[in-house]
Amino acid sequence: MPNPPTSPRSKYALPVSLLAVAGVAVLSLGCRADQVAHYRVPKEAAASHPDHPGHAEESMAAPAGADLPAPPVPTGQGALKWSLPKGWSAQGGSGMRYATFQSPVAGKLEATVVVLPGPAGGELANVNRWRNQIGLPPLDEAGLAKARTVLKTKAGALNVYDFTSDGQARSRTVAGYIATADGNTWFLKMTGDADPVAKARPDFMRILESIHLD
Amino acid sequence: MIKPLALRTWSFLKSFQLTIVLLALLMALVVLCTLAQVEMGTQGAVNAYMRSFLVWKHFASVPFGVPVFPGGALVGLLLTINLIGKTLDIKLSWGRSGMWLVHAGLVILFAGEFVAGMMQVDTQMSIEVGQTVNYVQAYKNMELAVIDVTDPKWDEVYSVPDTLLAKGDPIAIPGTPITVKVKKYFPNAELTTLVPGAEPSLATAGVGTGVSVVGIPVVSADNEMNQTSAFVEFTAGGRSYGTWLASVALGAPQSFTHEGRTYAISMRLRRQYLPYAFTLKQFRHDVYPGTQIAKNFSSLVQVVNPSRQESREVLIYMNQPLRYEGKTFYQASFGKNDTLSILSVVENPGWLLPYVSCVLVSIGLLVHFAIVLRRSLKRRQDQKEG
Numbered sequence: 001m002p003n004p005p006t007s008p009r010s011k012y013a014l015p016v017s018l019l020a021v022a023g024v025a026v027l028s029l030g031c032r033a034d035q036v037a038h039y040r041v042p043k044e045a046a047a048s049h050p051d052h053p054g055h056a057e058e059s060m061a062a063p064a065g066a067d068l069p070a071p072p073v074p075t076g077q078g079a080l081k082w083s084l085p086k087g088w089s090a091q092g093g094s095g096m097r098y099a100t101f102q103s104p105v106a107g108k109l110e111a112t113v114v115v116l117p118g119p120a121g122g123e124l125a126n127v128n129r130w131r132n133q134i135g136l137p138p139l140d141e142a143g144l145a146k147a148r149t150v151l152k153t154k155a156g157a158l159n160v161y162d163f164t165s166d167g168q169a170r171s172r173t174v175a176g177y178i179a180t181a182d183g184n185t186w187f188l189k190m191t192g193d194a195d196p197v198a199k200a201r202p203d204f205m206r207i208l209e210s211i212h213l214d
Numbered sequence: 215m216i217k218p219l220a221l222r223t224w225s226f227l228k229s230f231q232l233t234i235v236l237l238a239l240l241m242a243l244v245v246l247c248t249l250a251q252v253e254m255g256t257q258g259a260v261n262a263y264m265r266s267f268l269v270w271k272h273f274a275s276v277p278f279g280v281p282v283f284p285g286g287a288l289v290g291l292l293l294t295i296n297l298i299g300k301t302l303d304i305k306l307s308w309g310r311s312g313m314w315l316v317h318a319g320l321v322i323l324f325a326g327e328f329v330a331g332m333m334q335v336d337t338q339m340s341i342e343v344g345q346t347v348n349y350v351q352a353y354k355n356m357e358l359a360v361i362d363v364t365d366p367k368w369d370e371v372y373s374v375p376d377t378l379l380a381k382g383d384p385i386a387i388p389g390t391p392i393t394v395k396v397k398k399y400f401p402n403a404e405l406t407t408l409v410p411g412a413e414p415s416l417a418t419a420g421v422g423t424g425v426s427v428v429g430i431p432v433v434s435a436d437n438e439m440n441q442t443s444a445f446v447e448f449t450a451g452g453r454s455y456g457t458w459l460a461s462v463a464l465g466a467p468q469s470f471t472h473e474g475r476t477y478a479i480s481m482r483l484r485r486q487y488l489p490y491a492f493t494l495k496q497f498r499h500d501v502y503p504g505t506q507i508a509k510n511f512s513s514l515v516q517v518v519n520p521s522r523q524e525s526r527e528v529l530i531y532m533n534q535p536l537r538y539e540g541k542t543f544y545q546a547s548f549g550k551n552d553t554l555s556i557l558s559v560v561e562n563p564g565w566l567l568p569y570v571s572c573v574l575v576s577i578g579l580l581v582h583f584a585i586v587l588r589r590s591l592k593r594r595q596d597q598k599e600g
Binding site: 034035036037038039040041042043108110116117118120121125126129137171183184 | 342343344348349363366367368369370371372373374375377378381385387388389407408420421423424425464467468469485487550551553
């Protein structure tokens with residue numbers, strides 16, 4: 001039976017080569033992620049994170065993205081106020097989210113208020129973003145005007161949109177869009193499965209009708 | 215002169231004294247790493263203590279980091295060398311074959327941890343019921359996504375990693391005429407509405423013109439997320455399309471059009487698109503009757519892979535992950551009133567190594583036990599006969 005190698009040269013060869021392999025691996029990994037990647041992907045039927053990519057406040061135990069710092073929200077005279085129907089409640093938001101409504105209606109439904117400075121990309125782009133989130137194709141300016149219902153409120157004219165997706169599991173979005181005098185744009189949006197959204201719609205419309213400036 | 219020194223070093227590297235010191239250091243590292251998780255989060259602490267060669271500390275009085283303790287990678291490497299040295303000292307004979315197998319198994323276990331530390335990629339997949347998702351996304355790392363949305367069916371997604379933005383050099387987007395110039399990069403920032411009289415925003419286009427951005431320290435805890443932001447200027451064909459604010463905290467769509475092609479821009483968690491897609495058909499969150507204590511979480515997903523002409527249902531539940539195309543999908547979390555399932559996705563090319571190691575160590579111990587037993591029985595027999 002041969003004995004194990006005993007010459008010092010062969011004894012060092014293994015650990016030295018191990019160190020060399022580890023070093024090369026470290027160097028190669030250091031350069032790995034620093035390149036622009038390209039993907040060609042089908043258009044998303046529904047965005048996983050409707051209003052911002054962090055989107056974790058809805059998640060009870062999300063591994064990342066919770067507790068975003070306070071949003072850049074207007075206070076005082078520029079802020080919108082509303083009256084809540086019976087059974088509804090509102091919580092302060094996080095990230096760019098100004099508030100989240102809790103409705104008494106059971107089922108998959110989410111109602112939020114988001115405020116952004118300036119025109120926030122424009123009405124058409126935002127409406128198309130909402131449509132994209134429920135798998136609907138984009139509208140042009142003419143289609144936008146056709147889909148728009150204008151609601152007169154104490155805070156000014158509120159543009160309301162109501163879209164329902166096709167298919168077996170239908171989703172629906174009801175959203176109000178208003179630009180305030182201080183230059184901010186407000187989005188009051190309710191989205192979810194078509195049935196619970198339909199049930200909660202009358203109350204949500206009452207919230208939209210009630211908005212006024214602080 | 216050199217030869218005796220090398221021999222002495224080699225004897226030190228394979229000594230039992232070093233084994234004991236290294237094992238003690240490893241135990242200390244485990245305690246320190248566990249305590250550090252409170253502030254740094256799991257991944258942050260593991261990276262700082264276990265997957266680094268040295269543990270660095272930043273002191274207020276010193277402008278650079280100071281190494282204060284050997285890291286897990288250094289201790290692991292020395293232990294591996296120590297183990298190999300010890301293994302090579304074992305006599306190569308059938309009588310020692312069990313010991314060889316046990317030591318080889320341990321070396322493979324250590325090698326597996328090195329492979330995991332250097333090559334494992336941890337991501338997650340969040341899917342809502344009814345939704346189809348064809349990408350996984352990082353927990354912390356960000357990307358500036360420049361997406362050519364012109365085609366009605368396809369999006370051309372160009373992902374600029376945050377690490378590249380941090381360097382600050384102009385970045386040419388391959389396959390497009392666009393160059394991104396990073397004006398200012400914030401690994402973490404606080405965004406506020408620009409008040410009258412404040413310093414104007416660096417942005418000249420988009421939502422960012424009305425936003426003030428202040429850099430804040432980076433966070434690494436599990437429940438915190440950096441609001442990575444950057445002021446970036448887009449140029450194409452010798453023309454500037456303005457400086458834009460791209461931030462994780464901004465949800466507003468921003469885009470510009472160059473020669474008939476529209477490019478949407480956004481900062482988001484880094485994505486890796488997959489050649490297959492998952493649709494979440496059902497999510498279950500069962501509790502023990504009369505309590506809120508979780509009994510089971512499971513996700514029923516439809517896996518659709520056009521390249522394999524495959525479409526099948528898979529149930530992923532606790533301790534029953536799906537291993538698919540080099541990735542392992544674990545049921546990790548949930549949300550949105552049980553309509554959102556979060557799968558933890560691990561890609562580790564060395565995932566088999568710990569199993570191989572366990573098998574080798576088990577066989578080695580059995581072989582060694584059999585050899586010792588046989589030897590002992592033979593000795594007894596000899597004593598009886600003698």
